[in-house]
Amino acid sequence: MTNYTTAQMLAPNTKVDKKDAKLVLANMIWVAFALLIGGTAGLLQTLVRSGHFELPFGIGYYQLLTLHGVILALVMTFFFIMGFQIAALSRTSGPLNKKERTLGWIGFWVMTIGTLMSATMIALNEASVLYTFYAPLQAHVIHYIGLALVIVGTWISVAGQMMRYFRWRRENKGQKTPLLSYMTAVNNLMWYVCTIGVASTVLFQFVPWSLGLVETINITLSRTLFWYFGHALVYFWLLPAYMVWYAVTPKILGAKGFSDNLARLSFVLFLFFSIPVGIHHQLVDPGIDAFWKGLQVVLTFMVIVPSLMTAFSMFAVFETYGRNKGATGLLDWFKKLPWTDARFVLLFIGMLFFIPGGLGGIINASGQMNQLVHNTIWIVGHFHITVGAPVILTYFAAMMFLLPHLTGRKIDKIANRLGLMLAYTWALGMGIMSAAMHFAGLRGAPRRSTFSEYGGAEVAEEWITYQVMQAVGGSFLFIAIIIAILLFLKLVTGPKVNDVEEFPVAEFMDQYDPAVKWVDNWRLLIIITAFLVLIAYTVPITQMFTENIPGAKGFKLW
Ligand code: HAS
Numbered sequence: 384m385t386n387y388t389t390a391q392m393l394a395p396n397t398k399v400d401k402k403d404a405k406l407v408l409a410n411m412i413w414v415a416f417a418l419l420i421g422g423t424a425g426l427l428q429t430l431v432r433s434g435h436f437e438l439p440f441g442i443g444y445y446q447l448l449t450l451h452g453v454i455l456a457l458v459m460t461f462f463f464i465m466g467f468q469i470a471a472l473s474r475t476s477g478p479l480n481k482k483e484r485t486l487g488w489i490g491f492w493v494m495t496i497g498t499l500m501s502a503t504m505i506a507l508n509e510a511s512v513l514y515t516f517y518a519p520l521q522a523h524v525i526h527y528i529g530l531a532l533v534i535v536g537t538w539i540s541v542a543g544q545m546m547r548y549f550r551w552r553r554e555n556k557g558q559k560t561p562l563l564s565y566m567t568a569v570n571n572l573m574w575y576v577c578t579i580g581v582a583s584t585v586l587f588q589f590v591p592w593s594l595g596l597v598e599t600i601n602i603t604l605s606r607t608l609f610w611y612f613g614h615a616l617v618y619f620w621l622l623p624a625y626m627v628w629y630a631v632t633p634k635i636l637g638a639k640g641f642s643d644n645l646a647r648l649s650f651v652l653f654l655f656f657s658i659p660v661g662i663h664h665q666l667v668d669p670g671i672d673a674f675w676k677g678l679q680v681v682l683t684f685m686v687i688v689p690s691l692m693t694a695f696s697m698f699a700v701f702e703t704y705g706r707n708k709g710a711t712g713l714l715d716w717f718k719k720l721p722w723t724d725a726r727f728v729l730l731f732i733g734m735l736f737f738i739p740g741g742l743g744g745i746i747n748a749s750g751q752m753n754q755l756v757h758n759t760i761w762i763v764g765h766f767h768i769t770v771g772a773p774v775i776l777t778y779f780a781a782m783m784f785l786l787p788h789l790t791g792r793k794i795d796k797i798a799n800r801l802g803l804m805l806a807y808t809w810a811l812g813m814g815i816m817s818a819a820m821h822f823a824g825l826r827g828a829p830r831r832s833t834f835s836e837y838g839g840a841e842v843a844e845e846w847i848t849y850q851v852m853q854a855v856g857g858s859f860l861f862i863a864i865i866i867a868i869l870l871f872l873k874l875v876t877g878p879k880v881n882d883v884e885e886f887p888v889a890e891f892m893d894q895y896d897p898a899v900k901w902v903d904n905w906r907l908l909i910i911i912t913a914f915l916v917l918i919a920y921t922v923p924i925t926q927m928f929t930e931n932i933p934g935a936k937g938f939k940l941w
């Protein structure tokens with residue numbers, strides 16, 4: 384019991400503060416809006432690639448693809464993460480103070496302005512460079528500045544969140560920090576360290592180059608700085624979903640979490656190993672020595688460990704729960720899970736997707752095998768069953784309790800039914816679409832490319848059936864998005880109630896065990912993170928400056 388203050392034990396914080404709720408809701412409005420726009424773009428892309436549809440009004444395929452990637456992978460996720468983390472802090476550490484909340488609002492508006500700037504440039508067809516904005520494709524400078532502002536906005540919002548976290552620690556010296564608040568802080572520290580990469584390449588390379596101040600750009604360097612950020616980005620998306628898996632799921636079941644200490648350790652491992660692995664996106668790129676590629680492949684295999692720990696914890700929770708309900712056989716517990724609770728079904732289907740999703744990641748990371756799949760649509764299949772299913776389905780599950788919790792309502796029968804429909808329709812659409820992408824990719828179908836018959840080449844004919852399947856999957860996904868929007872509307876309208884929907888936060892089997900001190904030693908965490916980054920990146924990046932890499936002029940190929 385020593386780790387909890389009496390005040391906490393007597394009056395645990397159970398709700399998101401009202402003023403914080405407004406800030407969270409503002410972020411969530413962007414999530415719904417971005418989902419609708421980005422999802423529509425996605426549907427149209429799959430239709431184009433089926434070969435049976437042409438885009439109207441002179442819209443370009445790559446223009447649409449850029450919109451899709453930017454608005455879903457960056458805008459939607461960032462707004463969700465900011466909103467969710469603020470809610471998690473307010474729920475578990477207590478309300479943000481005025482200064483912390485103001486930072487949240489400033490961050491929100493800076494992100495909004497940045498998004499509008501980039502979206503305008505994409506709409507004007509001045510920025511069809513896809514969400515990874517690889518040089519030498521060159522967009523209008525306003526596009527890069529807009530993207531940079533989106534990142535700066537997250538920094539500001541995150542500053543407010545970190546202040547809340549450290550205020551709790553000051554006010555509760557020596558106590559174990561609330562788990563969700565701790566996880567938020569770890570994710571945010573990772574974010575600060577990794578965004579240095581993308582901020583530097585945008586500021587020092589893309590902006591001067593697109594303004595015409597310098598004529599050429601060092602592509603190898605720009606991609607390396609991008610992926611230094613880009614791989615950690617995928618965990619920045621994933622960790623809020625893991626927060627829900629660890630801390631919320633057991634409570635939805637009415638069970639206890641497996642281990643609070645193990646959950647903290649897995650987050651620390653993500654902090655250490657998410658960043659020094661970006662080169663696994665450049666395994667076939669020239670200009671980086673095989674040794675450093677190999678080292679980062681090894682580090683990539685390290686970052687798989689905390690996901691395996693998460694899988695283990697979740698199995699432990701589910702099995703314990705099922706056995707307490709009377710399950711006996713090896714897998715009998717599976718039947719005892721709450722299959723009628725949409726919050727559970729959404730995130731559980733997400734977990735199921737992450738099994739092939741994670742396996743695919745391991746294939747991608749395996750040096751030689753990467754040569755088979757790199758730049759094929761297999762990769763697109765991979766990220767749709769990682770960020771596009773486990774992550775987003777868990778976000779949906781979180782929206783299901785957050786939206787009514789924040790607006791004083793409760794999930795009713797209709798909302799629950801809509802949630803179940805969303806889960807199954809999404810699973811069907813994403814299942815068909817991404818399976819087709821994986822199979823086509825293995826047969827060599829390229830990614831980042833519009834419909835083409837490749838002059839009637841035999842190999843390309845094989846791809847067409849899969850592309851039609853992608854359009855079928857894409858259509859189900861679009862239906863799912865309509866259901867999601869209806870669900871959100873249902874959750875925030877309906878009558879207000881007194882017993883407001885809870886924001887479930889579980890207790891753990893080792894809740895009252897003494898805290899493991901070093902995982903909350905921030906100086907140590909920063910030193911180890913920086914050390915690993917320096918080992919993995921110092922030599923390859925230095926070589927990019929010292930070796931004579933020819934610069935590239937900008938191209939506008941659309
Ligand atoms: Fe990845 C490319 C390697 C995870 C996203 N990845 C991408 C891109 C994106 C992305 C967006 O090494 C493309 C970027 C671009 O545009 O070019 N990825 C990995 C590895 C992992 C991994 C090793 N990726 C993710 C996650 C993402 C994501 C997570 C988003 C959220 N990825 C790569 C590589 C590339 C790549 C290469 C570059 C490829 C190339 O050539 O371009 C690992 O983190 C995966 C570990 C995960 C597991 C799964 C654990 C399972 C769990 C669920 C348990 C289920 C339960 C329920 C409990 C080992 C936790 C079960 C119940 C029952 C009853 C069964």
Ligand code: CU
Nearest residue numbers: 613614663664
């Ligand atoms: Cu990666």
